Amino acid sequence: MDEHSLLASFESTIGRHERIEPRDWMPEGYRKTVVRQVAQHAHSEIIGMQPEGQWIGRAPSLRRKAILLAKVQDEAGHGLYLYSACETLGVSRAELTEMLIEGRQKYSSIFNYPALSYADVGTIGWLVDGAAICNQVPLCRTSYGPYGRSMIRICKEESFHQRQGFELLATMMRGTDEQRAMVQESVDRFWWPALMMFGPPDDDSPNTAQSMAWGIKRNTNDDLRQRMVDMTVPQAAVLGVTLPDPDLKWNEERQSYDFGAPDWDEFKAVISGNGPCNTQRIAHRRRAHEDGAWVREAALAFARRSNEESHE
């Protein structure tokens, strides 16, 4: 088939809302956009282990430690599914890792904020995994097959994470005044960065229109941000915390909440490498990668030897 017919066939698959699979022909721009988004997503899962991981050794009980360990391990698993999805497009996990630690690919802005108190473990589960669910449930229907299929399991686990965060916060809210204050302080710090996770406003989002036309994204950034606010306000009321936005109020006409604007200058600074923890996060990831070199070498040597033995 010539390029014109290949493009027509690709567009008709997208138009029927069917999946593009690894061996299908696709425009180079589509391949690059999926790699960019999925790699950024994978890196977010891996870097996202750091803020909560710091609390594993300091969790207040064996039960809380076991829950947090399992959650952080789940994030590693999500990163691995997503790197595998990227590999189906001809780019290896090793290359992607290099791009991350050299600052050539991004990861979610939210993980450049520190987890300062134990309440942050609950807030990250509730708000950060909550935002991840709003963003990722529609991605189960993304047009690239391996990405959409990996999202199904990831979303189930993220929902569980969100509930464990809510349960942790609810427990603290039933505790002492100090614990309630700790939860409120944590929510005050995380609310706006959580809303920034959805990306810039639609009129300042260079990739949304093309990504939606290709079915890679199913909703715009602002649309998903609104869903997050509408989902979270009633949950905040159940918890008994205040969301730090004086403009937050129910709009009867729109049947949705109105809310204020995040500080987009802060967002731009964070995604350009100047957030509170960018340097520390990448340095930690680089160190872990270098410390793991001997494991990769040993695994490759073992694979080579097993291969030679099976050919003897």
Ligand code: 3HC
């Ligand atoms: N953090 C870092 N960079 C961001 C960002 C954020 N929150 N939001 C947008 N950006 C970047 C984009 O990557 C793009 O940069 P680039 O062109 O250099 O790659 C630029 O800002 C402009 O933004 P656009 O809106 O045009 O970009 P996209 O169309 O790619 O939309 C997105 C951004 C909504 C984040 C989209 O990529 C997406 O839906 N990604 C999949 C979800 C994802 O990555 N989630 C990570 C969240 S955390 C997580 O899953 C871990 C869990 O444990 C909680």
